[in-house]
Amino acid sequence: MTDQLSGDGLASGRPVPFPRPGKWQRSTVTEIRTETPTAKTFRLALTEPVPYLAGQHFIVRLTAPDGYRAQRSYSVASAPDDSGQIELTVERLPDGEVSSFLHDVVVVGDDLEVRGPIGGWFIWPGDTPAVLIGGGSGVVPLMAMLRLARRNGRADLLRLVVSVRDPASLCYASELPGPQTTIVYTRRTPASWPRPAGRLRPGDLPAPLPAGATGYVCGSAGFADAATAVLCEAGMPVQDIRAERFGPTG
Amino acid sequence: MTFTRGFRGRRERDPRLPPGQYDVGSDWPVLTAEATPTLSTATWTFGIEGLVEKPATWTWDEIRALPTSDYAGDIHCVTTWSKLGVSFRGVSVDTLLEVARPLPSASYVLATSHTGYTTNLPLDDVTGGKAWVVWEFEGRPLAAQHGGPARLLVPHLYFWKSAKWVSGLRLLDHDEPGFWERNGYHDRGDPWLEQRYQGD
Numbered sequence: 294m295t296d297q298l299s300g301d302g303l304a305s306g307r308p309v310p311f312p313r314p315g316k317w318q319r320s321t322v323t324e325i326r327t328e329t330p331t332a333k334t335f336r337l338a339l340t341e342p343v344p345y346l347a348g349q350h351f352i353v354r355l356t357a358p359d360g361y362r363a364q365r366s367y368s369v370a371s372a373p374d375d376s377g378q379i380e381l382t383v384e385r386l387p388d389g390e391v392s393s394f395l396h397d398v399v400v401v402g403d404d405l406e407v408r409g410p411i412g413g414w415f416i417w418p419g420d421t422p423a424v425l426i427g428g429g430s431g432v433v434p435l436m437a438m439l440r441l442a443r444r445n446g447r448a449d450l451l452r453l454v455v456s457v458r459d460p461a462s463l464c465y466a467s468e469l470p471g472p473q474t475t476i477v478y479t480r481r482t483p484a485s486w487p488r489p490a491g492r493l494r495p496g497d498l499p500a501p502l503p504a505g506a507t508g509y510v511c512g513s514a515g516f517a518d519a520a521t522a523v524l525c526e527a528g529m530p531v532q533d534i535r536a537e538r539f540g541p542t543g
Numbered sequence: 544m545t546f547t548r549g550f551r552g553r554r555e556r557d558p559r560l561p562p563g564q565y566d567v568g569s570d571w572p573v574l575t576a577e578a579t580p581t582l583s584t585a586t587w588t589f590g591i592e593g594l595v596e597k598p599a600t601w602t603w604d605e606i607r608a609l610p611t612s613d614y615a616g617d618i619h620c621v622t623t624w625s626k627l628g629v630s631f632r633g634v635s636v637d638t639l640l641e642v643a644r645p646l647p648s649a650s651y652v653l654a655t656s657h658t659g660y661t662t663n664l665p666l667d668d669v670t671g672g673k674a675w676v677v678w679e680f681e682g683r684p685l686a687a688q689h690g691g692p693a694r695l696l697v698p699h700l701y702f703w704k705s706a707k708w709v710s711g712l713r714l715l716d717h718d719e720p721g722f723w724e725r726n727g728y729h730d731r732g733d734p735w736l737e738q739r740y741q742g743d
Contacts, residue, residue, distance in 0.1 A: 354563075357547070357550050394549075394550055406545050406547070514573035536576060
């Protein structure tokens with residue numbers, strides 16, 4: 294199916310079969326964890342568990358008594374497993390209609406309508422080398438990949454670079470560190486951190502880049518473009534880079 | 544209908560918003576799967592090929608010399624934002640197809656981009672004043688991150704159909720799924736019918 298793309302952008306990597314979105318279903322919030330002052334993780338038990346791949350996302354839909362609806366997509370942070378539960382990490386956005394509601398109103402035991410999994414491009418099949426670069430809450434789908442790799446004993450396949458403003462902005466702070474991960478602080482570092490605060494640069498990436506690696510870049514549009522440029526500068530062909538950009542509103 | 548405990552929705556509903564969409568206001572989110580390319584207008588081309596009487600290619604200067612056509616209205620992204628009351632300037636796809644002259648067997652198009660991106664549409668959705676190749680947004684050159692120097696504009700469908708960095712149209716007698724369509728998104732993508740994903 295990718296013939297028409299051969300030798301061109303978007304062609305990189307073998308096609309991976311991926312699960313398609315199922316129907317809207319009810320889920321129940323079983324746990325809420327605070328990741329940062331502006332990010333919470335919601336663990337949802339699905340009434341109809343569906344398979345998904347690391348990197349895919351789900352839609353959450355809210356319905357008001359008068360039928361008004363609002364829906365947004367959120368990346369899954371948990372590695373695929375057979376628990377029938379998924380974890381969505383939601384960044385609270387200023388003026389975000391859905392994210393504010395999830396942060397301020399939803400409690401354990403509430404039901405939420407969800408649909409997924411969505412997306413067949415920004416997915417990691419679990420057995421290919423990859424360089425992951427996340428900005429801020431752009432780490433969320435990459436965390437699903439890292440968790441999957443670690444659980445399967447294949448963390449050697451991944452290198453994860455996370456860029457955050459300061460230590461308080463780091464999601465999964467206790468779980469992220471490891472030989473596969475690099476944390477870049479752009480504004481303020483923890484005490485005695487070896488790297489001064491500053492934007493992501495090629496020297497922050499593993500050198501040399503793993504042979505045949507695919508790049509997965511996730512974050513704001515500005516971050517994604519900057520991180521793509523850094524990956525290219527470090528020697529990754531642009532057609533091997535997959536980007537997932539967050540819009541500025543939500 | 545399943546109601547969400549405690550949710551009221553706080554916005555007045557603008558009748559221009561299709562179901563499940565919200566008004567993004569002055570922002571214009573950037574959502575693309577690939578890196579933003581830098582395309583020079585010196586080498587840029589747009590072509591029509593496939594089931595046409597006369598395959599045609601336009602350079603940047605040639606396409607800019609065609610009669611311009613404007614769109615003023617709304618655009619809707621499948622990720623649920625809509626942008627209301629925007630304006631684009633470019634050339635109507637009708638003007639381009641008048642030159643290439645579709646064969647009677649042509650019923651679908653595959654829009655292609657200089658990045659390799661593709662998206663499929665029924666021919667009827669890009670004819671009759673419903674589609675443009677545009678290079679201006681709100682009176683200014685279209686920025687590269689939004690598909691500049693020129694993108695397809697098919698505003699009555701979800702915006703992934705409006706291929707950024709468009710390089711041409713291939714006319715076909717069958718529907719051939721494009722990039723997002725192979726990746727789970729709907730083949731037509733009518734926002735008023737909420738045709739977001741395959742099977743909707």
